[in-house]
Amino acid sequence: MGVVALVPAAGRGERLGYGMPKALVPVDGVPLLVRAVRGLFDSGRVRHVVIAARPSDVDVVNTVTAPLAPADGAVHVVAGGAERSDSVRLALTYALREIADTSIVLVHDAARAFTPAAVVRAVVDAVAAGHPAVIPVLPVVDTVKQVDVDGVVVATPDRAALRVVQTPQGFDAAVLLRAHEAAQAAGLGATDDAGLVERLGVPVVTVPGHADAMKITTKFDLAVAEALLVGTGGAA
Ligand SMILES: Nc1ccn([C@@H]2O[C@H](COP(=O)(O)OP(=O)(O)OP(=O)(O)O)[C@@H](O)[C@H]2O)c(=O)n1
Numbered sequence: 001m002g003v004v005a006l007v008p009a010a011g012r013g014e015r016l017g018y019g020m021p022k023a024l025v026p027v028d029g030v031p032l033l034v035r036a037v038r039g040l041f042d043s044g045r046v047r048h049v050v051i052a053a054r055p056s057d058v059d060v061v062n063t064v065t066a067p068l069a070p071a072d073g074a075v076h077v078v079a080g081g082a083e084r085s086d087s088v089r090l091a092l093t094y095a096l097r098e099i100a101d102t103s104i105v106l107v108h109d110a111a112r113a114f115t116p117a118a119v120v121r122a123v124v125d126a127v128a129a130g131h132p133a134v135i136p137v138l139p140v141v142d143t144v145k146q147v148d149v150d151g152v153v154v155a156t157p158d159r160a161a162l163r164v165v166q167t168p169q170g171f172d173a174a175v176l177l178r179a180h181e182a183a184q185a186a187g188l189g190a191t192d193d194a195g196l197v198e199r200l201g202v203p204v205v206t207v208p209g210h211a212d213a214m215k216i217t218t219k220f221d222l223a224v225a226e227a228l229l230v231g232t233g234g235a236a
């Protein structure tokens with residue numbers, strides 16, 4: 001079972017507004033990307049990680065992440081694309097071409113830097129058990145409204161049936177490739193890989209996510225992450 005994790009890390013981090021690509025933003029001195037990759041390897045399920053970095057950052061990303069790989073694995077860095085889905089597709093194409101026995105693929109946002117290793121294991125194990133697509137999710141804790149273009153409420157979905165979606169998302173490698181090829185042919189982008197798999201009619205199953213797997217998008221999220229680290233004595 002060859003498990004390869006793809007880490008889209010080529011975003012600009014505009015909403016964070018830190019003045020550098022978000023993946024390289026340090027929390028307690030350690031870049032988000034380093035924390036994310038470390039979490040993947042700490043799971044004990046992943047031996048190869050393919051990072052899609054901003055083209056101008058490929059060398060620096062290589063330097064900071066190469067030492068994280070276990071002796072029997074490696075970190076690979078490729079240039080990412082204009083949209084997240086482009087970055088995922090480029091990393092996936094590289095993995096299928098260059099890494100022997102790539103049968104299970106995880107897609108994990110660099111921005112979800114504090115994802116517990118147990119979540120990574122749960123996703124991999126569910127794919128290995130035969131599910132072609134697996135996503136970690138959390139229940140919705142707020143009431144959710146659907147609104148029209150003017151912001152007027154048109155519906156109140158039953159939140160018992162709703163989930164918020166995290167990463168890593170796990171896939172049978174051939175299924176993810178098919179999903180991305182179909183999306184590209186249809187001119188579709190998506191920030192959620194599972195959404196592309198759903199379009200193929202392939203079932204996507206869920207496993208429990210974790211609050212620590214929050215995506216660091218804004219300054220508020222970064223402050224929460226820093227507070228999390230204080231709460232764990234820096235171990236998160
Ligand atoms: N062209 C892109 C855009 C995003 N990502 C990655 O996709 C993940 C989720 O994206 P998000 O958190 O929205 O990051 P940014 O796109 O950097 O954020 P922003 O929209 O605020 O610029 C991040 O790890 C980001 O680096 C990527 O690899 N390639």
Ligand SMILES: C[C@](O)(CO)[C@H](O)COP(=O)(O)O
Pocket residue numbers: 084109165166167191192193215
């Ligand atoms: C994949 C994802 O993290 C699931 O919540 C999310 O879809 C990424 O979206 P973004 O718009 O790139 O933040």
